[in-house]
Amino acid sequence: MHLDHTHDGPAALGADARRPDGTRRALRIGLGGPVGSGKTATVAALCRALREELSLAVVTNDIYTREDAEFLLRHAVLPPERITAVETGACPHTAIRDDISANLEAVEDLEDETGPLDLVLVESGGDNLTATFSKGLVDAQIFVIDVAGGDDIPRKGGPGVTTADLLVVNKTDLAPYVGSDLGRMAADAEAQRGGLPVVFQSLRSETGVADVAAWVRARLAAWTA
Template identity: 65%
Template sequence: MPDRSTLRVGVCGPVGTGKSSLIALLCRELAGDLQLGVVTNDIYTDEDARFLRSAGVLAPERIRAVETGACPHTAIRDDITANLLAVEELEDDFAPLDVVLVESGGDNLTATFSPALVDVQVFLIDVAGGGDVARKGGPGIERADLLVVNKTDLAPYVGVDAALMVADAIAARDGRPVLALSRNDPESVARLVAWVRAQLSAHRAGSLVPADPGPMAPHTHADGTTHAHPDADDDHDAA
């Protein structure tokens, strides 16, 4: 059995991909029968937390903000202290919580969560960011527990073939799940909610093992070669 009952879900992705809206959507869909909390990350503001509070998706005190003061990925991967404290305080204040959603600050395609902070991670890209984003890859795109191709309803307005973008994402992920999502499409919303519930069930059963997409995950270059860069700890140990 897991040491704690709360499932910690990280939501990551570049600026504008819809992380806050996805969290608001999950809160609306899950709050009826699950106990939830949210931790947001911004560099110098609590704007994402204020957005969620104003949306009324949860009681305001269940939404906590972390101001990172530095690159967003630092606080979710390199030094997770502030986020870990915020999550643990939520879990203590509202025990027992079922799910805590941790939103990263908007960062680039290399940002991923430390598995010491979250149990599963969702990576978002969106059609408005360009149809080639999935094909270009990156650790979150290739190895996050779930890749969401968001805002598919906007594809006709931005000149993107959403089906091709999803196909590129599937090809990049070696069998890991991909979800094409529009908040205006009830079927895709239901699939997202079902995925979160399945992760919670696996966590409660003790069968969920946090994976690390990691910025040093193996990646493929245009010439077809695949390799991984050693991380700083490996270099230090080898010295």
């Protein structure tokens, strides 16, 4: 039995920065957003960009399958023991916001079994514009939308667009084909977010996920400082 430094109990309960053995736990970053906006593709790209420099793991929250976890496994972005799927009982937002116990167990088990980890990415199942992560589960959250979902989404706002620590507008390469005005999306996002950062990305471009990866590195530097 390990020694407890920060708890009088045997295991972590919530978002404490220290693990029961006294070491700092991994930074937890949530990725949410509507169905099909590119959350899983962004997670995969982040894993490829960061896996050489960081020890990382991923938790997926699928709505009714294990597809997202299987996509990551199939593309071999991480070894299988570093990817865990949480089942959400048809309510992905419940599992990341209202009842986070299954996700907490998943991140803690990953850290126990494959750690020490620097970073755990928690991907939400595709949901709606109101889905946000509990602060009890993640330290920061990324909200992923795409240009093909309509260039009025930033204007419409909602908790994800407005409050996420980073807003990613994905698939910018599609903008000319779907008639989306990137300038308007940028202006609306800035108005809604009061200075919080926004990244426009196309994973098909040369830059790819680099801007998001740089933001993650900065969060990690702040976390471990």
